[in-house]
Amino acid sequence: MHRSPTAEAEVAQELAEVRPDLVSRYTAELPGARAAVLTRLWRALAFxxxxxxxxRVPGGEGLTLRLRGGRRLDGPAADPYATAAYVTAVRLDGTAYDDPARLMTGLGVPHGDGLAAELGHSVASLALSRAGQPANPSKEWPLTEWPVADWEWEQRVVDGHPFHPNCRSRPGFSVAEQLAYGPEHRPLVGLRSVPVPAxxxxxxxxxxxxMRDGGRLLIPVHPWQAAHVLKRAGEEGPGAHPLMSLRTLALTGEGPHVKTALSTRLTSSVRDISVYSIGLSATLSSFAESLAARTDGLLHFTRTLGAATAGSPDLAAVVRESPQQYAGSGERVVPVAALAGTELPTRAAWLADFTRLALTVGLRLLDLGVALEAHGQNLLVVLSETGAPLRLVYRDLADIRVSPARLARHGVPVPELSGRVVTDDETALRRKLFGALVAGTLAGTAGSGAALGAALETVVRDLPRTPDLVALSGTPVPAKALTLMRLSPGTPGDQWAELPNPLP
Structure with missing residues (x-):
């Protein structure tokens, strides 16, 4: 087997200095982390x-990829919707590779060396994330102890994005910083405040x-951003619990959530906050409230309380209410991504109920003219005491898409919006919703193409047969081509793959 020890060894060395008690667990988690990242990479290569x-030549229980120049890559049959780490090795021209970073280097493709480095860090960071977890976390439903605070649910997500090979890549973060700021390590983060004249x-x-001091705004800043990007400490800010997106945190004392700028690449994107998104935030928030009224109580949007920027994407923040505001007595609001590793009650029936709820809401809004980016981080579900899915909560409106033509067709007032969120292109609208909801949230919750297909088959026949549902039922499912995007640094915007439709 080929190994790429660099990132793994670097993390082990740093870990020995800051948390020597975790070194043995980290080492033990490395093989599983390699398989998890390799499985995600194999999905990309296959589709x-x-x-x-x-x-691409399927055969028996395997798949052969024909490469330019006459080379070949052999691996197991690929399920684009599987979340288990089922790929432990592939063979490139007969040589076995169990390390995704070494495989990417061996492929010798344009921009592959940069991605190989990211994959190496993704493996090492994933092993670190797993090493810091309780030995036997409860996964059976109902959970032995319900998480009380909303941020506790967020911190149950250990492995990151279920389908992105860069699921745990955190460039620029030392081991000490990952332990201090990564939500899966459950720290309390002291935010910084940078005063700026209003x-x-x-x-x-x-x-x-x-967050005001006389005529100055106190803009919350992530301590990593303050140290590495702004190069100034600022003033001491509030304590906060990091959520699964890392740069969004829940203020202590059941306070609101604060989305901070973090100018480094996590998974695919640099996580700063554009001046454009700050300018639209209040309009989008008000518009979302009017949309919620059209969902018969099935969907809530977290309100944006305020957003501010000092004219730079590196110094900006968004303050929004906690999704927990929408939980009734005995209910919990849970990010869907946090349910992926939980043994849900009567799993097939639960998945069908959740799929029905999610598609009913998503398709209704799409027909009206709004495509949600409803991936497992943005989409939350309100659960009853017994775990039944009751309603949905959606947060972070920065990347939705709005169709003025569709809104006008339904007599919905068109908000004053501009830029990337506005489009009447049907393909773009459907990709936005289906790529996030079906190929992301529902697939990640189902865990396999077979389980996803069964849930969709149960639900789709009962939904209103809109043109969007017809498109979902009869065509390949769009999904962001996440690896292609990382290998195409000169191509702006999203690129797409088409996955086999899981419906029987």
Whole structure:
């Protein structure tokens, strides 16, 4: 087997200095982390439109990829919707590789060396994340102890994105910083506050009084951002619990959630906050409230309380209410991604109920003219005491898509929006919803193509047969080509793959 010890060894060395008690567990978690990342990479190789793959030949229980130049890559049959780490090795021209970073280097494709480095860090960081977990976390439903605070649910997500090979890549973060700021390590983070004169800021909505100092706004800043990007400490800010997105945190004392700028690449994107998104945030929040009224109580949107920027994507923040505001007595609001590793009650029936709820809401809004990016981080589900899915909560409106033509067709007032969120392109609208909801959230919760197909088959026949449902039922399912995007640094925007439709 080929090994790429660099990132793994670097993390082990740093870990020995800051948390020597975790070194043995970290080492034990490395093989599983390699398999988890390799499984995600194999999915990409099997289904994404990578220009150097000239053919895909299934056979028996395996799959052979024909590569440009006459090379071949052999591995197991690929399930684009599987979340278990089922790929432990593949063979490139007869040589076995169990390390995704070494495999990417061996492929010798354009921009592959950069991605190989990211994959190496993804493996090492994933092993670190797993090493810090309780020995035997409860996964059976109902959970032995319900998490009380919303952030506790968020911190149950250990492995990151279920389908992205860069699921745990955190460039620029030392081991000490990962332990101090990674939600899966359950730290309390001391935010920094950078005072900026109010007349030098763009403010959308109402900036909280508690984040003002006379004529200055106190913009919350992630401590990593303060140290590495802004290069200034700022003032001591509030304590907060990091959520699964890392740069969004729940203020202590059941406070609101704060989305901070984090100018580094996590998975695919640099997580700063554009001036554009700050300017639209209040309009989008008000518009979302009007949309919720059209869902018969099945969907809530978390309100944006205030957003501010000092004219730079590196110094900006969004304050929004906690999704827990929408939980009734005995209910819990849970990010869907946090349910992926939980043994849900009567799993097939639960999955069908959740699929029905999610598609009913998502398709209704899409027909009206709004495509949600309803992946497992943005989409939350309100659960009853017995675990039944009751309603949905959606947060972070920055990447939705709005169709003025569809809104007008339904007599819905068109908000004053501009830029990337506005489109009447049906393909773009459907990709936004189906790529996130079906190929992301529902697939990640189902765990396999067979389980996803069974849930969709149960539900789809009962839904209103809109043109969007017809498109979902009869065509390949769109999914972001996440690896292609990382290998195409000169191509802006999203690129897409087409996955086999899981419906029987």
């Amino acid at each position: 994404e439109p990578l220009p150097w793959i000239t053919g 007349d030098e800021c763009l403010v959308s909505g109402v900036w909280p009084d508690g």
